[in-house]
Amino acid sequence: MIVGGRKTEKLVQIYDINRKSFKTLKSTLYERYGSTSVKINNHVYTAGGLGYKFVECLNLNQVDGDWYKVASMNEQRWGAASAVLNDQMCVAGGMDGGGNMLSSVELYNTVVNIWTNIASMQTKRCQHSLVSYNGRLYTFGGSEKFLFSNHLNSMESYDPREGKWKSLKPMNEKRRGLSGVVYNDEIYAIGGFGLNSAERYNIRTHTWTNVGSLNHERYGSCACVVNGKIYVIGGYDGDASKSIEAYDATINEWTIETDMETPRWDASVVAL
Template sequence: MSTLYERWGSTSVKIHNHVYTAGGDETNSVECLNLNHFYIGWNKVSFMIEQRWFAASAVLNDQMYVTGGMNARYEALLSVEFYNPVINKWTYTALMKTKRYEHALVSYNGSLYAFGGYDGLIPLNSMESFDPQKKKWNTLKPMNERRQGLCGVVYNDQIYAIGGNELNSVERFNMRTHTWSKVSSMKYKRCGACACVVSGKIYVIGGYGDKESKMTIEVYDETSKKWRLESNMETLICFASVVAL
């Protein structure tokens, strides 16, 4: 089912049997799709406190956290808010240390990790983590490359930073040693792609950089340590969002 509004640069998550998509070009609206009754279609839920375009989101403690993004004045944001679906309410939490949009956000072992993006002046390689108990962001070791428009996933207990800045390179963050290392590069450069993990593999969808980027999907399998082309899409995809069902 199509969303109620066209959304470019929105962000999405899945919480239990519901999918939420928030923000995008000049909006703070949020929609929800109940997967148990998907034929009913998308429904409006409580709007975010701020308009967020090119923000990033992740699920922590069954709540949707949305970090940064660009506001109506085209300014990069430090602010973070989270949505509690039980009470249908958005609430502010601690500010990030760095303004960022077109960045990545992942949830792992009770914490959030924000990395890369753009602060309004330069592409970023910085990374920070959020502790919900202390309500505090902490600076971590930066990536090897600056990545604006990257996508990120948690895969085999490591954080992967994929593409950005029309790059095809990929690096991963070891949670035990807190160090970044390079892994195999994708076949195509991808900025504004989206990614998820399904059946033990990373799927990266669309983006721009090479002629074929917007219409292709690449898959990474740790067993082979290589990327392969999965298929071509009927629709060109860029700055979309994806969730794994």
């Protein structure tokens, strides 16, 4: 499911990877440019975006139903990143309504409909990535300064048992506006401003290794894993992109999958 994006702020579509077809669903309540989304217990939650701290939800048991509001985040967040930690939505960093970069992190408990702050990241980050693996959070890349003058290659992780973030080995390249996923028990950092490169992080050996390059530069794309492949959607390479490409680790190659009906940039995606 692809949610929002620049110039497609309320558009929600499901992409069927087998049929290579798109189905348009009910629009979100709010414009979702620079928002972030997760799937928890057959519900999709999308949070933030330009000027918003509002959060809304779609029940996938009623996929043709309407989006509805849930509790708002404690802070406005544009260009934040999200992941699922212990069945809760975690949203980290981003930029608030005053143009301030954020290091703060919030957890959303879907059962009691409450957001709670946890320990802040060591670094302020916007347009970064956040993934969850084996009960820990990993965040990497982005920018820590307004006007995005300082791109980051740093990485840090959060263990809820310790309640703090710690630094890990940085990426090989500085990446703002990248997308990130966990794939085959490794963390992938994909694209970024002016980049078509990708690299993966081995959690056991704490090493980054370059992998096959994308067919296009992808800044502000989004990515997910479906049926043993990474799918990267849209982005910006001089103009908003319609293309979707897929990565197969068995051949270490990216292949153009299809074109979307509408270009997307700074959208979010969840695998259904």
